Amino acid sequence: MSVEQTIGVAALARILVRLGQGETVSVAQLAEQEGVARATGFDIVRRLAAAQLVRRGPGGMVSRGNAATALGFAAFGLVNLQGVAETLLALLHEQTDARLELLAQGLVLVGFGRTAEAWDLQGAIVDGAGVERARLRLAWRAGSGRAERAQIGAQFERARVSLESYLQD
Amino acid sequence: MGARQNGVDGAIALLLALSRHNGRAALSVLMAECGLARASLHRIALTLEAAGLVRRERGWLSLGPAAAAFAPGPAAQHWMGLEARPVRSIVAERGSQGLYAGPIVLSPPPVRRASGRFRIGFSNASMANPWRVALVHSVEFAVSRLGGAVHRLTVKHAGDDGAQQARDIDAMVAQGVDGLLVSAAAPDAMVPALERAMAAGIAVVLVDRGVAAAAPHTSFVNTDDRAIGQVTALWLAERLKGKGRILLLAGEPEAEPAQDRLAAARAVFAGFPELDLLPVAWTRWLRETGRDVVREHLRAGTSIDGVWCDSGLQGVGSLQAFIESGVSRGKIPPHTGGDLNLAYKLAIRHGVPLAAMDSPPAMGRRAVEVLFAAMLGQWVPSRVDVSSAVVLTKGAATRSVKADIWAEDHVRWDLPDDLVLHSGLGDAYNPRSFRIHYAGNSYNRSAARRVS
Numbered sequence: 001m002s003v004e005q006t007i008g009v010a011a012l013a014r015i016l017v018r019l020g021q022g023e024t025v026s027v028a029q030l031a032e033q034e035g036v037a038r039a040t041g042f043d044i045v046r047r048l049a050a051a052q053l054v055r056r057g058p059g060g061m062v063s064r065g066n067a068a069t070a071l072g073f074a075a076f077g078l079v080n081l082q083g084v085a086e087t088l089l090a091l092l093h094e095q096t097d098a099r100l101e102l103l104a105q106g107l108v109l110v111g112f113g114r115t116a117e118a119w120d121l122q123g124a125i126v127d128g129a130g131v132e133r134a135r136l137r138l139a140w141r142a143g144s145g146r147a148e149r150a151q152i153g154a155q156f157e158r159a160r161v162s163l164e165s166y167l168q169d
Numbered sequence: 170m171g172a173r174q175n176g177v178d179g180a181i182a183l184l185l186a187l188s189r190h191n192g193r194a195a196l197s198v199l200m201a202e203c204g205l206a207r208a209s210l211h212r213i214a215l216t217l218e219a220a221g222l223v224r225r226e227r228g229w230l231s232l233g234p235a236a237a238a239f240a241p242g243p244a245a246q247h248w249m250g251l252e253a254r255p256v257r258s259i260v261a262e263r264g265s266q267g268l269y270a271g272p273i274v275l276s277p278p279p280v281r282r283a284s285g286r287f288r289i290g291f292s293n294a295s296m297a298n299p300w301r302v303a304l305v306h307s308v309e310f311a312v313s314r315l316g317g318a319v320h321r322l323t324v325k326h327a328g329d330d331g332a333q334q335a336r337d338i339d340a341m342v343a344q345g346v347d348g349l350l351v352s353a354a355a356p357d358a359m360v361p362a363l364e365r366a367m368a369a370g371i372a373v374v375l376v377d378r379g380v381a382a383a384a385p386h387t388s389f390v391n392t393d394d395r396a397i398g399q400v401t402a403l404w405l406a407e408r409l410k411g412k413g414r415i416l417l418l419a420g421e422p423e424a425e426p427a428q429d430r431l432a433a434a435r436a437v438f439a440g441f442p443e444l445d446l447l448p449v450a451w452t453r454w455l456r457e458t459g460r461d462v463v464r465e466h467l468r469a470g471t472s473i474d475g476v477w478c479d480s481g482l483q484g485v486g487s488l489q490a491f492i493e494s495g496v497s498r499g500k501i502p503p504h505t506g507g508d509l510n511l512a513y514k515l516a517i518r519h520g521v522p523l524a525a526m527d528s529p530p531a532m533g534r535r536a537v538e539v540l541f542a543a544m545l546g547q548w549v550p551s552r553v554d555v556s557s558a559v560v561l562t563k564g565a566a567t568r569s570v571k572a573d574i575w576a577e578d579h580v581r582w583d584l585p586d587d588l589v590l591h592s593g594l595g596d597a598y599n600p601r602s603f604r605i606h607y608a609g610n611s612y613n614r615s616a617a618r619r620v621s
Contacts, residue, residue: 009180009213013220016184020239044177051181052546064239066278066546071184072239074192075232083548086241087275091550109240162272 011036012044016068019054024063076104078133081125084166085110092138092159096152099139102163109134121153123160128168136160179205180213183230187223193231276387278546279348280370286320286608287348287544289537290341294354294378295329296617298454298482299600300508300530301352303589304377305617306603307533308350310594313607315541322609324616331358338362348372348540350533353380355423360384372543376536377528379425387543390536390553394426397526398433398479400559400570401505404524405475406441407567408503413474414445418462418483418506420454426528427454430479447471452483459486467494476504481512481525485586488515507560511586513576522565523576526557531593557591 014034019025025033031041045062048054052067066083073082081102089100089110099113102125108115118139125134138156140149182203187194200210214230217223221235291308295301305324312322323341327334331354339362341349349366351373353359359380366373367385375389405415415438420427431449438444447466452458459478466473467490478484484506491501492515499520506512507525516523532555543549558573566572581588585601592598604613 006176006212006216009176009216010220012177012180013217013222016222017220017235017238020235022242047177047181051185053181053184055546067185067188068239069241070188071232071236072241074188074190075234075237075239077192079188079191083278083546084275087542087548087550088273091273107237107240108242111242158271158273162275165272166275 008040008044011040012048015041015044016048016053019062019064020068020072022064024057024061026059026061030062073109076107076109076134078104078109078167080167080169081109081134081163085163088159088162089136092155095155096138097141098144098152099141101137102134103137104134113139120149121156123156125160125163125167133167134163136163176209176213179203179209180217183210183213183217184222184232184236187230187232192236193229196228196230199230274551275548276543276551277548279367279372279387279543286318287541288320288344288346289322289348289350289540290338290344290346291322291324291350291616292334292337292341292352293324293326294334294352296326297329299587300454300480300482300528300589302587302600302617303530303592303594304352304533306594306598306600306605306615307530307592308376308537309605309607309610309615309617311534311537312609313605315537318541319608322607324609326616327354329354331355335359335362338366342366342369342371346371348374348544350374350376350536350540351380351386352376353378356380356384356425372540374536374540374543376532377426386551388536388539388549388551388553390532390539390555391426392528392532392555392557394429394528395433397528397557398430399437400526401479401524402434402437402477404561404565404567404570405477405503405505406438406444407569408522408524408565409444409475411441412443414447414472415475415477416447416463416466416471416473416487417449418452418459418476418478418487419449420452420479420483422451427451427479434477434479447473452486454480454482456483456486456489459483460490461486463487463490464494467491473502475502478504478506480528481506481509485509485511485515488512488519488521491521492519503565507576507579508589508591509586510581510584510588510590513560513580513590514582514586516562517577517580521562523560523562524565524570525560525576527560527589527591529555529557529591529593530589531555531591534593 027041027045031038049056052065054062055065056062070079070082073079085102089112093100093112101111102109119137120140121138123136124132127133186199186202214223214225218225221233224231224233312319325337334354335358349371363373363384373386375386379389419431450462476487484504501521503522505524507527535555539549560574560576560579561572562576584599603615605615606613
C-alpha cells in the first residue's frame with residue numbers, strides 16, 4: 001500500500017469517526033474540518049455510502065449509515081441486535097412512555113427518554129452460553145398506576161425475551 | 170466499480186468483515202475475506218488503530234473503542250418518526266392473547282437500499298364506503314408530513330377487483346417505487362404481484378386487509394379485528410342477559426377483517442346457549458344493504474332482540490330501518506358497530522343502547538410510518554396493531570364491558586354524518602372539505618376524490 005493510500009485510509013478513519021458520533025454534515029464541511037482535499041472527501045464518502053457506512057440524505061448531507069451502527073453493536077459482540085434493538089426499544093417506548101436504556105459494558109447502546117436516576121425494571125440479555133451480554137432497564141413514567149405498571153412489566157419482559165431470542169439467533 | 174482499487178476500499182472491506190464476525194476475527198480469515206495481502210492488511214489496521222477503530226492482538230483484529238461509539242446511544246431517533254401517539258394500547262389489553270404471546274417478530278430492511286427521496290405507491294382495494302375514504306386521507310396526511318423525503322405518492326383504487334389490483338401493483342413496481350402500501354381487495358389474487366415486488370427489494374406494507382399467509386410482506390398494519398368481534402358480541406350477549414334473537418349483519422365476505430370479527434363474535438355467542446342467531450347477512454359494509462335486510466325482517470314480523478354489526482357502516486342502515494318502521498324512542502333493540510359518525514348520532518338521538526370499537530383509519534398513517542422506516546433501512550415489526558377504544562352509549566355498560574369513551578362524548582354533532590372517527594387526523598378533520606398537498610397530487614386534491 002502506497003503512502004497516498006495510507007493517507008486515504010487515515011482520512012477515511014477521521015471521517016468515519018466524526019460521522020459515527022451521530023453528526024449530519026455536508027461533504028464539503030466534512031472535508032474542510034477534517035483537513036481532507038475536497039475531491040478526496042467526496043470520493044471517500046461515495047465509497048462509504050456504497051458500503052452503507054454513511055447515508056446521503058436530501059440536500060447532500062451525510063450521516064452515519066446502518067453499517068456503521070452495525071459496527072457499534074459488533075464492537076460489543078452484539079451485531080445480531082443492530083436494527084433489532086432500536087426497533088424493539090422504540091416499540092416499547094411507544095407502548096409504555098417509559099424511559100428505557102439498553103446497555104453493554106456500562107455504555108448506553110440505545111436509549112429513549114432522558115436517563116433516570118433510578119430504574120424500576122432491569123433485565124439481563126444473555127447469550128446462548130448463559131452469559132449476560134447486555135442489560136435492558138426501564139423507569140416508569142410519573143404517575144403510572146399499579147395496573148399500568150403490571151401491563152408495562154409484561155411488555156418489558158416481552159421486549160427482553162425478544163432481544164434475547166435475536167441475540168441467540 | 171469493478172475490482173478493489175485502493176486502500177480505502179480495503180479499509181472498508183476490513184471493517185465490514187469485522188462487523189460480520191461480530192467484532193473480532195483472525196487475521197488469516199480477514200486476509201482471505203478481504204483479498205488483502207498481509208502487509209497491506211497490517212498497514213490498514215495500523216492506520217485504523219490510530220483512530221481507535223480497531224485493536225490489534227496477536228493474530229487477531231477486533232473493533233476498537235471508536236467503533237463502539239457508533240451505536241445509536243441515548244435519545245435514539247427511530248421509526249416512530251412523526252409524532253407521539255396514545256401511550257397505552259387498549260386493544261392490547263383486551264385483544265386475543267395469542268396474538269401478543271412470544272417474542273416480537275421483526276422484518277429485516279428491504280434488500281433494495283433506496284436513498285434520497287422516496288417514491289411510494291398505494292394500491293387501495295376500493296373507495297366503496299366512507300371508511301375507505303378516511304383511510305386514503307390518513308395515508309395522504311402521513312405522506313404530506315414527510316415533506317421533501319417523498320418524491321412522489323401514487324394512489325390507485327382497484328374497485329374491489331383483485332386482478333386489477335395485481336396489475337396496479339405490477340405497474341407501480343415497473344415505475345420504480347421504493348415502497349408499496351397495499352390494502353388488498355382479494356387476498357389470494359395479490360400473492361404473485363407481491364412476490365414480484367418483494368423480489369425486487371421493495372418494502373411492502375399491508376394495511377387494513379391482509380393477504381394469504383404465504384404471501385411475503387414487510388409488515389401488516391391493522392387493528393385487532395378479533396377484539397372488535399369479541400368485545401361487541403360479549404356486550405350484546407350480556408345486554409340481553411344471554412337470551413333472545415340476534416341478527417348478524419357482517420361486512421364483506423371476502424374481506425379478512427369481516428371474517429375475523431364474525432368468527433370472534435360467533436365464538437362468544439356460542440357460550441350463551443339461549444341466544445338464537447339468525448342467519449348471517451353480508452352487507453358489503455353498505456348502508457343500503459343493512460337497511461334492506463332489516464326492513465325485510467321487520468316486514469316478515471321477525472322478532473329481533475339485538476343487532477350485531479361489525480361496523481356502523483351497515484349498522485346505520487339497520488337503525489334507519491327500525492326508525493322508519495315507527496319503533497318508538499328507546500324501543501329499538503341494542504346495536505353494535507361504530508366507525509361512522511351517523512351511527513352514534515342515531516343511537517343517541519333514538520335512545521338505542523350501542524357498543525362499538527371503531528376500526529381506526531389512523532392505521533393508514535401508521536402504515537406510512539412503518540413503510541418509511543423500512544425504506545430507511547430499519548427493522549420494523551411484522552405486525553402492528555393500531556389501538557381502538559370501547560365506545561358505549563351512557564348507561565349501557567355491562568358486567569364485563571365498560572366504556573373507555575361515552576358515545577355522547579365521542580360523537581361529532583358539528584361534523585358530517587359520513588365522518589369516520591378515529592382517523593388520527595385531528596379534531597378538525599372533515600372528509601368533505603379535506604384538502605392536502607404532497608408530492609404527486611395537484612391543486613391540493615385528495616386521491617379519494619377520484620372514486621373508481
